[in-house]
Amino acid sequence: ILKFKESLDNLFRPSATEKGINLIIELDPAIPRNLIGDSLRLQQVLNNLISNALKFTTQGEVSVHIRLIEMEGALVRLEFSVADTGIGIANASKTNIFDSFIQGDNSISRRFGGTGLGLAITSKLLKLMDSELVLVSELGKGSCFTFHLTLCKDTLQEFPLTLDRRREMRVAGALGDDLANQGRKLAGSRILVAEDNVINQMVVKEYLRLSGVIVEIANNGAEAVDLVRSNDFDAVLMDVQMPVLDGIQATKMIRDELQLSKLPIIALSAGVTADERAYCISCGMNDFVAKPIRPEILIETLLAWIEND
Secondary structure, eight states, X not given: OHHHHHHHHHHHHHHHHHHTOEEEEEXXXXXXXXXXXXXXXXXXXXXXXXXXXXXXXXXXXXXXXXXXXXXXXXXXXEEEEEEEOSSOOOHHHHTTTTSTTOOSOHHHHHHHXXXXXHHHHHHHHHHHTTOOOEEEEOTTSOXXXXXXXXXXXXTTTTXXXXXXXXXXXXXXXXXXXXXXXXXXXXXXXXXXXXXXXXXXXXXXXXXXXXXXXXXXXXSSHHHHHHHHHHSOOSEEEEESSOSSSOHHHHHHHHHHTSXXXXXXXXXXXXXXXXXXXXXXXXXXXXXXXXXXXXXXXXXXXXXXXXXXX
C-alpha cells in the first residue's frame, strides 16, 4: 500500500501542480504494510479515478484517502475514496455515469475532451474484484467516488530477508508464469501499443513484458502511424478512441497510405457489441480485444496472429 501512495504521488503530482490543484494523498497508518491482492487492477482503478478528478477540477483540490475499516485474522477491509472540488455531476446523469461513452452532457465532452470511458472501465474492474463504485456528487460542488476492498495480510512478513523474493516468486507463479507459458512463442516479438490512457499503457505493457514481448508506446493515432512508418512491428494494439487521430483513422492510413495490408492490427475498446466489432473489422482491423483487458485473452489473440511469423 505504501508503494501505491508513492506511485500515485509520482504519477499525478506534476500535473496537479501544473494546474494549481492541491493533491492530497493520505494513508491510514493502521493499515498493515504488506497486503496481498490484485495490484494491477487496483492501480488502474485508482489511477483512472485520480486522472478523472484532475481532469474535471480547475481549482481547489483532489484528495485520496485509504483507510482501514476492519481487520479480522488475515483479512483486511479497506475503504478507498477519491474526492475533488470540480464541476460535479447532475442528478439526472448519475444513473448512467458508469455506462460506456457517457459523460454528464455533450458540453462537458467538448470542454474537457474524452468519451467517459474511464468510469465505465473502473466500474467493471471493481466488479471483477467483488467491489462496487459508489458516487456522491452535487453539480458545481465536486464529486467523491468510494469503494471497499477486502485484502489479505502477507503472512510471509515475519521472514524479512526472503520476503521480497518470496513475493516475487508468488506473483510470478500466479500471473507471470501463466503468461510466460501461454505467450512463450511471443517472446522477442515487437508490438506497438497505441493508447492515450497512461494507465492502460502501463497495464498492457506489463502484461506483454511478462510474455517477453518488446513494447513500443504511441500516445495517439498519429504517433502510431509515424512509428509504423519507421519501424517493423509484429502487431499493433490499437485503441479505438484516441485524440489527434483515432484508431480507425490510423488503421486506414496504415492500410492505404503505408500499404501494410498484412500487419496485424488488433482493436482495443470498451465497446463490445457485435456491430462495434464488425465496424472495426470493416475498417481494416484484424481482431478485437475488449476493455477492461484480460491478459490471457490479450495473449491468446496475439498468438492467433503472430505466433507463426
